Amino acid sequence: MEITYTQRLKLLHQLCLAETSQAVPEQGVDFDTLDVEDSAHYVSSYATFKAIQEAGRQPAEEFNSDFDMLGVYQCYALMVYAFLMMPLAQEGHQPDYPRAQITIAKTLFSGIPAEVMAEIIESGLHKFKLIAEADAEHWQEYRENLDKVTISFIVAATDDESPHSTKEVLPLFGQLLSQLCEAFSAA
Secondary structure (H helix, E strand, O other), rough: OOHHHHHHHHHHHHHHHHHHHHHOOOOOOOOOHOOOHHHHHHHHHOOOOOOOOOOOOOEEEHHOOOOOOHHHHHHHHHHHHHHHHHHHHHOOOOOHHHHHHHHHHHOOOOOOHHHHHHHHHHHHHHHHHHHHHOHHHHHHHHHHHHHHHHHHHHHHHHHOEEEEEEOHHHHHHHHHHHHHHHHHHHO
16 A cells, blocks of 8 residues: 555654654544644754754753854744645645744744744744755755755655655754754855
């Protein structure tokens, strides 16, 4: 049986959810009832958390010492979300960026006051637009690499015949996040 991209994304959502909650996934989850947007939000947040860990970043410390890095994390998660949603256009789904920004920020920065979270969202969106509209070759290459890693993550997690495992793909998220952090530290 061939599995669609939407089904893969929803399955990955459930796998990530099971890992983070240490719960056993429900048997017989009806993937048709799961919201694909919710799945994309969760997976992009999960990938960003893993990237932060892989890169050895300390968001709690950066909140006080380098607040702008939180906007970089928001930007990164929004880019992962965008790359998760691109293939869904073929299946009739369009990304909801305003909803995604808020949901991702609430997931990444739980417990932060709303006005501070709004600053992070605004900073992340500004950076996202800069990178999305950039014509420079290094930004084009960066976008391509993040797109490839994002899709590789889905395949690695949901295809038994994948040439790579998720453990091989997750460090790549960390490397790409480090590159983004360096780019905005130097700016």
